[in-house]
Amino acid sequence: MNLRTTNRKISILLILFSTLYLTLSFQLPKFPYAIVDSDVLPKGLGFLLLVLSIGLFFDKNEKKKEGKQAAKKEKTLLVGIVGMILLYIFLLEIVGFVLTTVAFLFAMTRLLGYENWKVNGLVALSFSFVIYLSFNYLLNIYLPQGILPF
Amino acid sequence: MDFDSLIYGFQVALTFENILFAFIGVLAGTIIGMLPGLGPISAIAIMIPLSYGMNPASALILMAGVYYGAVFGGSTSSILLNAPGISGTVATSFDGYPLAKQGKAGKALAIAAIASFCGGTISVVLLMLVAPFMADVAISFGPTEYFALMLLGLTAIASLSEGSTVKALISATMGLIVATIGMDQQTGTLRFTFGSPYLMEGIDFLIIALGLFALAEVGSLILSRNKQGFGKSENVGSLKITRNEAKEISGPIARHSLLGFVLGVLPGAGATIASFMSYLSEKRLAKDSSTFGKGNIKGLAAPEASNNAATSGAFVPLLTLGIPGSGTTAVLLGALLVVGVQPGPLMLQDHPDVFWGVIASMYIGNLFLLLLNLPLIPYISRILYIPKPMLISLIIVFCLIGVYAVSFNTFHLYLLVFFGVLGYFMRMYAFPAPPFILAFILGGMMEQAFRQALTISNGSLTIFTESKITLLLLILSFFSLIIPLIRPIIRKRQRSHNDHTHGKGMS
Numbered sequence: 233m234n235l236r237t238t239n240r241k242i243s244i245l246l247i248l249f250s251t252l253y254l255t256l257s258f259q260l261p262k263f264p265y266a267i268v269d270s271d272v273l274p275k276g277l278g279f280l281l282l283v284l285s286i287g288l289f290f291d292k293n294e295k296k297k298e299g300k301q302a303a304k305k306e307k308t309l310l311v312g313i314v315g316m317i318l319l320y321i322f323l324l325e326i327v328g329f330v331l332t333t334v335a336f337l338f339a340m341t342r343l344l345g346y347e348n349w350k351v352n353g354l355v356a357l358s359f360s361f362v363i364y365l366s367f368n369y370l371l372n373i374y375l376p377q378g379i380l381p382f
Numbered sequence: 383m384d385f386d387s388l389i390y391g392f393q394v395a396l397t398f399e400n401i402l403f404a405f406i407g408v409l410a411g412t413i414i415g416m417l418p419g420l421g422p423i424s425a426i427a428i429m430i431p432l433s434y435g436m437n438p439a440s441a442l443i444l445m446a447g448v449y450y451g452a453v454f455g456g457s458t459s460s461i462l463l464n465a466p467g468i469s470g471t472v473a474t475s476f477d478g479y480p481l482a483k484q485g486k487a488g489k490a491l492a493i494a495a496i497a498s499f500c501g502g503t504i505s506v507v508l509l510m511l512v513a514p515f516m517a518d519v520a521i522s523f524g525p526t527e528y529f530a531l532m533l534l535g536l537t538a539i540a541s542l543s544e545g546s547t548v549k550a551l552i553s554a555t556m557g558l559i560v561a562t563i564g565m566d567q568q569t570g571t572l573r574f575t576f577g578s579p580y581l582m583e584g585i586d587f588l589i590i591a592l593g594l595f596a597l598a599e600v601g602s603l604i605l606s607r608n609k610q611g612f613g614k615s616e617n618v619g620s621l622k623i624t625r626n627e628a629k630e631i632s633g634p635i636a637r638h639s640l641l642g643f644v645l646g647v648l649p650g651a652g653a654t655i656a657s658f659m660s661y662l663s664e665k666r667l668a669k670d671s672s673t674f675g676k677g678n679i680k681g682l683a684a685p686e687a688s689n690n691a692a693t694s695g696a697f698v699p700l701l702t703l704g705i706p707g708s709g710t711t712a713v714l715l716g717a718l719l720v721v722g723v724q725p726g727p728l729m730l731q732d733h734p735d736v737f738w739g740v741i742a743s744m745y746i747g748n749l750f751l752l753l754l755n756l757p758l759i760p761y762i763s764r765i766l767y768i769p770k771p772m773l774i775s776l777i778i779v780f781c782l783i784g785v786y787a788v789s790f791n792t793f794h795l796y797l798l799v800f801f802g803v804l805g806y807f808m809r810m811y812a813f814p815a816p817p818f819i820l821a822f823i824l825g826g827m828m829e830q831a832f833r834q835a836l837t838i839s840n841g842s843l844t845i846f847t848e849s850k851i852t853l854l855l856l857i858l859s860f861f862s863l864i865i866p867l868i869r870p871i872i873r874k875r876q877r878s879h880n881d882h883t884h885g886k887g888m889s
Contacts, residue, residue, distance in 0.1 A: 242811060246552065253559060256574060263569040267841045268833040270566035270573060277562065281555045284548060291548045306605055310806075313604065314799065317778065321795040324786070337775045344607060344771030355772060363783065373434065373787045 239288055246285035254278035309343075316340060328378015333360040388510065391738025395746055400443050400739065403436075404747045407444040411451020412458075412754060413765055417773065418465040419603045420596065422452035422653075422710045423819065427591035428780050430717050431787040438723040439739040445717050446740055447747045449710060450502055450693045453653055454751045457494040457686055458763055462487060462618070470653030470689040473661040477674060477681035484677055488619040488760075489627075493679055494686045495755035496623070497635050501687035502748040504639040505646070505694035510741050512647070516702040520727040525838070526846050528705070529831040530855035531649075532824045535699075535707050536817065537859040538650025543814040547866040553808065554817035560585060561825025568833060580793045587716035588788055590822055592781045593801025594808070594815050600777055601806040607770040618760050631683035634664050642688030646695020649707035650862070653689040653696075660688035694744060701725050701737060705824070709816030712823040 257274035320336045337356035346352055367373045394400060407429070414425035429448050433441035456467035461478035474494060481490035523531075536554050543550035563574045564584030575581040638660040645656040664684035665674045674681045696711045704726030706712040718725055729737050754762065785798045808815055839845035847853055 238811065260573060261571055263571060266569050266833075268836045270569045270571040273829050273832070274559075274562050274573065277555060277559050281552065281559065284552045284555060287548045288546075288552060291546060310601060310604065314803065317782070317799055318796070320782070321792050321799070324782075324795070325792060333779055337779060340775035340778065341769075341771045344604065344774055346769050346771035352772070355776075359776065359779075363779075367783070367787070371432070371435070371787075373431070374790075375783070375786065 243285050243289040250278050250281040325376045328380050329375040330360050330364050387738050391742030394735045394739030395742035400440055403440050403444040404447045404743045405750055407447020408451035408747045408750050411448040412455030415452030415455035416458045416467045418459050418467055419599045421468040422449050423713050424596035425452040426713050431784040438721045439736045441721045442740045443743040453689050453693050454498045461490045470657055473657040473685035477678050480677035485619055488621040491759050492621040492623055493682050497683040497686035498690040499752040500635045501639040501690035505643040505691035506744040508643045509694045513698055513702050517727040517730050520703050525831040525834040526852040530852045531705055532828045534855050534859040535649040537862045539817050539820055541862045541866045542650045545812050549813045550817050553813045554821040557818035557821030558825045561822045589785055589798050591713045593798045594805035596781050597802030598805025603774055634680045634684040635687040638684045638688040639691040642691030643695040646692030647698045652708040653692040656692035657685035657689040660684040709819045712820045
């Protein structure tokens with residue numbers, strides 16, 4: 233895809249966003265005693281973004297090439313990884329830190345192409361336990377216990 | 383500068399605890415900095431959860447160690463793999479990698495370590511001399527000066543960013559916009575929280591730092607995981623440097639420690655720009671400039687001295703003004719605020735232990751780095767051969783734990799993923815991320831300063847023209863925006879002018 237047309241698409245997206253942000257800014261409640269009320273900065277920023285986005289639409293002197301576009305297969309992989317992270321977050325407080333993390337680390341490392349399952353399993357297990365124990369007992373930061381009894 | 387203060391600093395830094403934290407900091411920094419793709423911002427953000435509950439001096443000693451450790455360690459992968467660990471060491475690979483290809487990897491690593499050590503140490507001396515003076519000046523600053531300073535920081539980082547200035551400005555504006563989410567500090571109005579109690583206090587800076595940097599960088603790591611020849615470990619060769627070589631690099635090291643420090647102090651510049659400027663100016667100075675890029679040791683020493691000097695330079699505005707000039711120091715500021723210290727001109731009086739303790743710890747940290755990097759580097763560099771799939775999974779989990787340990791709810795984890803995806807797309811479409819994080823951190827402070835100023839003046843904008851310093855800073859920020867806009871025009875003129883004269887000569 234041509235960089236210029238990509239920039240234009242992003243610019244239109246940003247124009248829409250700044251319009252939305254401006255609309256919300258104008259709906260902010262008034263506070264009677266403030267010389268500069270809480271809506272001043274958001275309004276200013278909304279207009280600034282609007283102007284800059286329009287500027288991007290007409291911006292011609294782009295020197296740096298955009299980052300490489302990922303191949304289709306890799307894109308599916310990235311989406312899959314984001315999905316796995318979301319699943320991890322969803323299960324974290326229900327199942328508990330240790331079990332979800334062991335499963336996540338093992339599956340993710342395998343998915344990304346590491347094949348030695350013994351090493352993989354060992355790392356996943358030891359990492360999860362070491363982190364869990366040191367956070368809970370050394371730093372007193374309690375990670376979700378979940379269904380495990382400790 | 384008085385020696386009592388420095389001795390006091392060493393008393394703080396030389397406690398067993400703080401020596402340990404300085405060591406952990408530089409070790410973690412070296413390792414994370416070495417991994418291609420993960421920069422100092424990610425390194426600091428990943429380490430922040432460890433600092434919870436620490437006393438402020440120890441926390442900053444740890445974080446500062448991570449920062450300069452990352453810049454120190456970034457050179458290793460530049461030299462060994464031609465894959466810079468961080469953007470500040472890209473210039474290091476220009477001559478470092480050719481040296482490694484000639485079988486002199488050990489020598490290149492040793493030169494990089496010595497140049498880094500000298501750059502780091504010289505600039506800490508300069509930091510120690512300059513900072514108290516700056517703090518004295520800054521103590522008279524009012525809200526208008528602060529507002530103008532922060533504005534200059536933002537415009538400078540935007541205009542010095544790689545690529546399109548419009549995109550950098552959009553990135554900064556987005557950072558400011560995200561900073562407006564949450565309860566307004568002055569009136570208590572809830573802004574853009576959409577009724578969610580989780581957004582009332584705004585978005586934690588750690589979520590932005592880990593998402594926009596660490597997670598987004600993981601995205602690029604995933605795509606490049608099969609590329610480099612990771613997995614084979616080679617012998618790095620002898621680490622020895624001859625006396626002649628030592629003599630040859632002493633000039634560049636001295637010059638570029640100074641240059642790097644100055645560039646580090648200036649808003650918006652920092653290690654990356656410092657290293658490139660040093661490389662180019664050393665090349666211009668050298669008599670043997672044709673061998674630059676083919677393994678010239680001066681071309682290796684110059685950027686290495688410079689990027690490490692720039693890191694200490696960046697601490698000057700952070701510690702004395704409380705205003706970060708770069709994305710990295712912005713994250714450091716965030717980390718400091720979490721442990722309850724507001725850096726600024728009053729820090730010298732209110733928290734001398736933090737101020738002098740950190741400075742003293744930098745001497746110690748640099749010494750650790752030299753020890754870590756000189757004899758041990760062949761062993762430490764093995765970390766580069768950890769299978770990437772495993773590394774990527776571990777980093778993702780680290781990011782998630784980091785955010786969970788601040789917020790203890792999963793809402794913020796989803797937010798982290800959102801910013802990770804956003805950061806990935808920003809990279810893909812060449813929107814620089816450092817202006818975003820700097821703007822996000824400065825946003826609340828800027829708004830406060832702006833409103834304080836207008837409250838003093840009862841709403842009149844002329845207050846911004848009353849102080850000379852404010853006016854000067856505003857003019858400077860205006861110019862920093864104008865320059866990148868007119869640069870292409872000037873270049874075009876020059877080119878057409880050259881073509882013209884050239885054409886005449888031909889006829």
